[in-house]
Amino acid sequence: MKLIEYPINELATISHPCSCGKVHKGMIDHIAIGKGALRKLPEFLKEQKLLDGSPLTKEDKLLIVSDVNTWKVAGETVFHMLEEEGYPVEHYIYPYEKMHTEEGHIKELNDHFPEGIKMMIAVGSGTMNDITRYISFHRHMPYYIIGTAPSMDGYASDVSPVIIDNLKRSLPGQCASGIIGDTDILATAPEKxxxxxxxxxxxxxxxxxxxxxxxxxxxxxxxxxxxxxxxxxxxxxxxxxxxxxxxxxxxxxxxxxxxxxxxxxxxxxxxxxxxxxxxxxxxxxxxxxxxxxxxxxxxxxxxxxxxxxxxxxxxxxxxxxxxxxxxxxxxxxxxxxxxxxxxxxxxxxxxxxxxxxxxxxxxxxxxxxxxxxxxxxxxxxxxxxxxxxxxxxxxxxxxxxxxxxxxxxxxxxxxxxxxxxxxxxxxxxxxxxxxxxxxxxxxxxxxxxxxxxxxxxxxxx
Ligand SMILES: [Zn+2]
Ligand SMILES: [Zn+2]
The missing domain is CATH 1.20.1090.10 (Dehydroquinate synthase-like - alpha domain)
Known part of the structure; x- marks a missing residue:
């Protein structure tokens, strides 16, 4: 079978001996894209492992990261959903309408980082994903991204673009363990x-x-x-x-x-x-x-x-x-x-x-x-x-x-x-x-x- 014949959730985890002579490997545990895809979140978390291989349990505290817009669009819903599922959940809402992945914003979240977090969940698009990828990587924990706009192709990226002294640098990071794109949420994104x-x-x-x-x-x-x-x-x-x-x-x-x-x-x-x-x-x-x-x-x-x-x-x-x-x-x-x-x-x-x-x-x-x-x-x-x-x-x-x-x-x-x-x-x-x-x-x-x-x-x- 050729790569184009697989559905995306299989491509995410595939190990494919390719006609180019290499074996291509997907690194993302869970992907759900489509109408109502957010409902898959609890199911994904039940199967989620921490980076040491042990399973995530309902004792493990989660941190939701959003900005003021994405909190309204989906963050709040995710928060209540996880609370109802029985997870201890905290959230950090960046108090900005517009922001880049700047060093200062990374420090901001690190300064407010709650005790005992085992996994992070970003709600947003480029910036929320990049910040959460960077911080979760350095704190050795998995992260998910709940996409709020189909605006850029960095959702499955494993590098962290961070702006330091007005220059964008590509720093090491990790792939999201889960990517969710619920089209009911994506439909609310501005046309731009x-x-x-x-x-x-x-x-x-x-x-x-x-x-x-x-x-x-x-x-x-x-x-x-x-x-x-x-x-x-x-x-x-x-x-x-x-x-x-x-x-x-x-x-x-x-x-x-x-x-x-x-x-x-x-x-x-x-x-x-x-x-x-x-x-x-x-x-x-x-x-x-x-x-x-x-x-x-x-x-x-x-x-x-x-x-x-x-x-x-x-x-x-x-x-x-x-x-x-x-x-x-x-x-x-x-x-x-x-x-x-x-x-x-x-x-x-x-x-x-x-x-x-x-x-x-x-x-x-x-x-x-x-x-x-x-x-x-x-x-x-x-x-x-x-x-x-x-x-x-x-x-x-x-x-x-x-x-x-x-x-x-x-x-x-x-x-x-x-x-x-x-x-x-x-x-x-x-x-x-x-x-x-x-x-x-x-x-x-x-x-x-x-x-x-x-x-x-x-x-x-
Ligand atoms: Zn190939
Ligand atoms: Zn691009």
Whole structure:
């Protein structure tokens, strides 16, 4: 059987000898997504084990973590449900409407952490999940997440993004032991959050595209079954936009499953490759810019969705013209490291050092390295172009899908100036050592020109 043939609750715990030669393992004990899924919570807890392998009992105290909104939407219900089941339950409600996973908020909960807690239950989406994952990991206890919005694909992630000194860092964490997405709760999420979730999923078309490209160009390990799993869930999402507008249970279920699957797929291959490429790097730089400016910024999926639309348009324009290898090689030779360092310092200011250090690892823009890859691109040109063409047939649907939910598909509503957006796009490729769309378009010598065309369309000439 192939991975795409399994239902999500089996994928969560599967040990799958894959056609790629590896064994993919799911790490999540319990998943319930659908109408009334919250009712599964007591059943899951009855089977839950603590990290030392002993069973969770009704003597063991649970801690519910929420913010003011998610407490109203579901936290309170969960609290009473667990009390009725006979568990000792405590709760911590962050007194904020909007918050990120900042070091200070982690300290805040640690300072208020009740005695004798054996397990944590987060109620929320990105931030509540990230905070609870981080704290439960450090306190050696399992945690569950009760999702309140299908807004991002980090539900099944095992890393903890934490903001320290205005910089987002990926710190170690653990997978949730249980994930619940009750569509009656998800249906109450604001449209903006649903559009963000759709944006995060639309990115998968590009993620698989860039993974394939890197497989062809750099020989990076690639798993077709995992890739197909991602593509299928993105295709389902495209079909579900009308249903999402009406908050239909099945459409919300499919979207939530896609978001959870993305994390599971990443854990199968021990890399975020199946769910994160150039659009995620762009989103990361947007988030970083907001933080450095002391602003809250937009939702992760809102940034990812917009970046997906921009990169799709870059690729579409790229397909319209032949690759000029000679001109590309000349551009590669003109790379000036000192000028590059100056640019990185200008764009990333206080966050520039780690990026400059990262460059030393691969020296990715060094002329010889770029020319090496250009050679392989030339050798495999028809294969590469057919991969990108196939992707564009689907990725071009990202824009109407996101727009269908009143989401943002250009940088204009974000308030980024044209110059700013240019920096974000071009330099996003430098903050991470992952070969993806922007690096590829840079290496074939087309990035600057294609980007000017896209920005002309969005900002006017
Ligand atoms: Zn595989
Ligand atoms: Zn994402």
């Amino acid at each position: 959050m649903i559009a963000a979730g759709v944006g995060d999923i639309m990115a998968k078309f590009l993620d698989i595209n860039d993974w394939k490209l890197s497989h062809i160009i750099n020989g990076e390990e690639y798993c077709e079954e995992v890739a197909d799993l991602m593509l299928l869930s993105a295709q389902k999402t495209v079909q579900n936009i009308e249903g999402l507008k009406k908050r239909e249970s099945k459409a919300l279920q499919d979207l939530m499953e896609a978001l959870v699957l993305s994390g599971i797929a990443m854990s199968y291959v021990n890399t975020s490759r199946p769910g994160s490429a150039a659009e995620h790097s762009m989103a990361h730089v947007m988030e970083m810019t907001s933080l450095l400016n002391g602003e809250y910024g937009e939702l992760h999926g809102t940034c990812v969705g917009m970046a997906t639309c921009i990169i799709t348009r870059l690729y579409e324009k790229f397909l319209e013209r032949p690759i000029d290898y000679e001109a590309a090689a000349k551009k590669a030779e003109a790379f000036d490291y000192d000028a590059w360092v100056k640019e990185i310092r200008r764009v990333f200011t206080s966050a520039a050092d780690p990026i400059i250090k990262l460059y030393e690892k691969e020296k990715r823009n060094d002329p010889d390295n770029v020319k090496d890859r250009l050679k392989r691109i030339k050798e495999h040109e028809s294969e590469i172009l057919s991969v990108i063409r196939g992707t564009m047939d689907q990725a071009k649907l990202a824009e109407p899908c996101i727009r269908g939910l009143n989401g943002w598909t250009t940088a204009v509503p974000f308030g980024f100036t044209r110059e700013h957006m240019k920096d974000i796009t071009i330099y996003s490729k430098e903050q991470r050592d992952r070969y993806a769309a922007i690096q590829f378009l840079y290496e074939v010598g087309e990035l600057d020109e294609l980007l000017e065309e896209v920005l002309d369309e969005d900002y006017g000439k």
